Every structure is written in C-alpha cells, then in structure tokens.
Amino acid sequence: MGNNKLEVLSKVDLFLLDMDGTIYLGDRLFEGSREFVQLLKENNKEFLFLTNNSSKSSDDYLKKLSKMGIEIAKENLLTSGQATAIYLKSIDQRSAVSAYVVGTQSLKDELKSFGINVVGSIEKEDVDYLIVGFDTELTYKKLLDACKLIRKGVPFLATNPDLVCPLDGGEYIPDCGSICIMLENATKKKPLFIGKPSSIIVDVISKFKNVEKSKIAMIGDRLYTDIKMANDNGMISILVLSGETTYEDVEKFQVKPTLIYNSIKDIYEDLKILYRGVK
Structure with a gap:
C-alpha cells in the first residue's frame, strides 16, 4: 500500500487543504501541519488552503495560520x-x-471587498440575492427576512452544505447546512451551494490555478464534502481521520477516498520520501 500511495502522490500538481479537522482543530495545530506546508514550499508545489467555513474572512484565516506558525500568501x-x-x-x-x-x-x-452591496434592511432596499453562510451571529430576525426573500423568489445561495462544525474536545455546533435545512423546511426551497462538494468551487479553483482537475488532490476530513467533491470532479481524494470521519464511517459510506491517512503528519512522512528520498 505504501508504494501505491507514493505513486498516487507523485501525480499531484496542486494540493487543496481543508483546514478545521485536517490542519488544526479549533486553536490546536496538528502535529506535522507546519512541516507539511514547509515541504510543499521547498519543493515549489502548488497548494491552496480551502475552507467551507464562511464565518471568518480570508484575512482572519491568514492571521490565525500566522499565529500557529504557518505563513502563506493570500493567493x-x-x-x-x-x-x-x-x-x-x-x-x-x-x-x-x-x-x-x-x-x-x-x-x-x-463580500463587500468583491464589490457586492450588502443590504442591511429588506424593508428599505431592493435585494438581488440571498446569501446564507455559517452564521455564528444568527438571529431569528435574519431567518424571518431570509424566508420572506425566498418566498418572493429572490435567488437563494449558500456558502457551504456542512451540517456541523467540529470544536476541539469532540463537540459540534450547527453549520451553514443546518441553517439551510431550517429555511428549506419553512419555504420548501433548496439553496444553490457554492462550497465543497459543489463543482462550482472546483471550476473556480481549476481556472484560478490553471491546473487540470485530475492533477488536483483534496486533503480533508469529511466524506460528504471534501471526498465527495474530489471524486465527483475526477480529482484525487485523500481522507484524514483527524477530524469528523472515522474508519467505520468510510466502510458505511458509498463515497470511497483514493487514499486514507490517520493525519497530515503521515502524509508529510510519505511526501518526504517522495520529494527528498528520505525514509
């Protein structure tokens, strides 16, 4: 199995890295994460941290990673x-x-940084789109407003379908997907999800990085987002068992990853052999 893993890893031109549950959990950096990123940099390998968590901005994530000792560029x-x-x-x-x-x-x-006008009140302003994200500042008023807009026929977009977000200590809190289920139950309308496992985000990345999908590997801890997205789009899927998914889940779930590792540290050890010839 080891040689097979190295063979698969040798085909990767772009690594997509999930964050929470893969690189860190909450504020705890997983062993090997820093070294993994450093190894990719040393070998001029393309990588992109990719998170479905829309509660924080890219600047928030850059600061968080920097505090953990991982310095990366905005791109x-x-x-x-x-x-x-x-x-x-x-x-x-x-x-x-x-x-x-x-x-x-x-x-x-x-969203404002991309030139989108974020509306404060649906009573006072016209609304072109409803966007639902992982809202840790959720109020009932927002849910009421969202239902009114959906019923009026305003297009309903959602950042990600994740049902829960893991916390350090083994607990989970409701994520964007759970908020959308409430809205769907109330309006009978489903959103268009943009984040993993949607092919929309894959198309954005493939064009942005100019890499064929077959040469992209998604490393993540969730079968129904990270692994499903990779498999649905002809990418290499690498599951780590450091977050939400257990080995028992893999056996039950129809979606099977290309490779399974216990943690990012184990992938780092294999890449070290591949890139440096070090055992």
Whole structure:
C-alpha cells in the first residue's frame, strides 16, 4: 500500500487543504501541519488552503495560520465566502449587485471587498440575492427576512452544505447546512451551494490555478464534502481521520477516498520520501 500511495502522490500538481479537522482543530495545530506546508514550499508545489467555513474572512484565516506558525500568501487561501463572491460576480456582471446576508460580519466584509452591496434592511432596499453562510451571529430576525426573500423568489445561495462544525474536545455546533435545512423546511426551497462538494468551487479553483482537475488532490476530513467533491470532479481524494470521519464511517459510506491517512503528519512522512528520498 505504501508504494501505491507514493505513486498516487507523485501525480499531484496542486494540493487543496481543508483546514478545521485536517490542519488544526479549533486553536490546536496538528502535529506535522507546519512541516507539511514547509515541504510543499521547498519543493515549489502548488497548494491552496480551502475552507467551507464562511464565518471568518480570508484575512482572519491568514492571521490565525500566522499565529500557529504557518505563513502563506493570500493567493494560497480560498474560503467558501470568497468562492461565493467570485461565482456571483461571474453570473451577474452588473456593477451594483445587492445581497442580503445571513452570516457573520466577517462574511459581509468579505463580500463587500468583491464589490457586492450588502443590504442591511429588506424593508428599505431592493435585494438581488440571498446569501446564507455559517452564521455564528444568527438571529431569528435574519431567518424571518431570509424566508420572506425566498418566498418572493429572490435567488437563494449558500456558502457551504456542512451540517456541523467540529470544536476541539469532540463537540459540534450547527453549520451553514443546518441553517439551510431550517429555511428549506419553512419555504420548501433548496439553496444553490457554492462550497465543497459543489463543482462550482472546483471550476473556480481549476481556472484560478490553471491546473487540470485530475492533477488536483483534496486533503480533508469529511466524506460528504471534501471526498465527495474530489471524486465527483475526477480529482484525487485523500481522507484524514483527524477530524469528523472515522474508519467505520468510510466502510458505511458509498463515497470511497483514493487514499486514507490517520493525519497530515503521515502524509508529510510519505511526501518526504517522495520529494527528498528520505525514509
């Protein structure tokens, strides 16, 4: 199995790295994460930190990674919030596109940085799109406003379908997907999800990095987002068992990863052999 893993890894031109549950959990950096990123840099390998968590902006993530000792450039990071903004601008080229956002202030600021007009009140302003994210500042008023907009026929976009977000200590809190289920139950309308496992975010990345999908590897801890996205889009899928998924889940789930590792440290050890010839 070891040689097979090295053979698969040798075909990768771009590594997509999930963050929470893969590189770190909460504020705890996993062993080997820093060394893994350093190894990619030393060998001029393309990589992109890719997170479905839209509660924080790209700047928030860069600061968080920097505090953990991982220094990366802005072009090495993409959030589902940024991907949603890029997608929205690609389908609607008008100079003034407005959106009502069920999301954190960080997400709103991120969307504004792409030139999207974030509406404060649905009573006072026209709304072109509803965008729902992982909202750790959720209020019932936001849910009511979202339902009104959906019923009026305003296009319903969501940053990511994750049902839960893991916390250090083994606990979980409701993520964007759970918020969307509430809205769907109330309105009978489903959103268009932009983040993993949607092919929309893969298309954004493939064009952005100019890499064929078959030469992209997604490393993540979730079968229904990270691994499903990779498999659905002809990419290499690498599951780590350091986050949400257990080995028992893999046996039950229809989606099977290309490779399975216990942690990012184990992938680092294999890449070290591949790049440096070191055992």
